[in-house]
Amino acid sequence: MNIWLYILVSAAVSYLIRVTPLVLIRGEIRSRTLRSFLYYVPYVTLAVMTFPAIVDATQSPLAGLLALIAGCALAWFGGSLFQVAVVCCLVVLVAEWFLI
């Protein structure tokens, strides 16, 4: 089958998933439970996606774990988005230099 058809279908599905809530939910949601649910969603989903994925992404799991600890410590003491991301990368680069 033509590959462009696959691209068209996957593109349409991907966009519809994202655009539907943004277009349909125009105002503030009134329900306190639903509002609280959506308030917690970002933190929970980002946390779920971070661990253990960060440990599985690196060649050595220990390097990923060290990056997680260093990143959390730096973010706790006010590190910016960019600083935390770069430090995590550097920790893995240095750690794997010794571990692998």
Added chain:
Amino acid sequence: MNDNRTCFRAGIRDGTPIALGYFAVAFTLGIAARNAGFTALQAMVESLTNNASAGEYAVFSLVAAGAGLWEVAIMTLVANARYLLMSCALSQKLSPDTPLRHRLLLAYDVTDELFGISIAFPGRLNPWYTYGAMAVAIPGWGVGTFLGVVMGNVLPLRLVSALSVGLYGMFIAIIVPPARRSKIVGGLVLLSFALSYAAARWQALSGLSSGVKTIILTVVISLGAALLFPVKGEEKEEAAS
């Protein structure tokens, strides 16, 4: 911070590490695309119209296996369903009078990372902040995929390994400061880590994709928190600023 030009610049600044991480991830996706029979142009168009690593990977493997269009549609839906939740949450971050054109444009690139930094924006989201990040992240994603098909395995594994962690570093930078301010958010982050670890390692769940696990855990934990610790109206603004 609410002047559009300033927001756009801030978006470029925060989008730059995302673009670098995207480049590395897209490069590895390009390798998968080539194995599935995509040309460099086709793979780049797939990336620029889907903006989803797990979803695209699923499409490439299905096409490689000779699957039908329906299978690709359903798999894309399942792999990307978490963006439905993110878009719902993002709709509450926007000012209610945000015009339709901004909603249509923002929806194009709701990804884990761009959603993350958009949620971290102080107060209501100015769409221009997200556009600034998109302006650098999208080329990184598209060019990375293209070069992945063309160049294959030239990026040293050591570098790919290090760069792949940058995206998680960004997630950490977004969730840790609110976790420090609020014991509830802090406890939820630790609970999410623990349950996510259990779900990933528990053999009985190995049939579920990581995308499906993410959705189930997000809904269960967030719903439990919403019922046990409902957020007051003012708290939301305070936590966001």
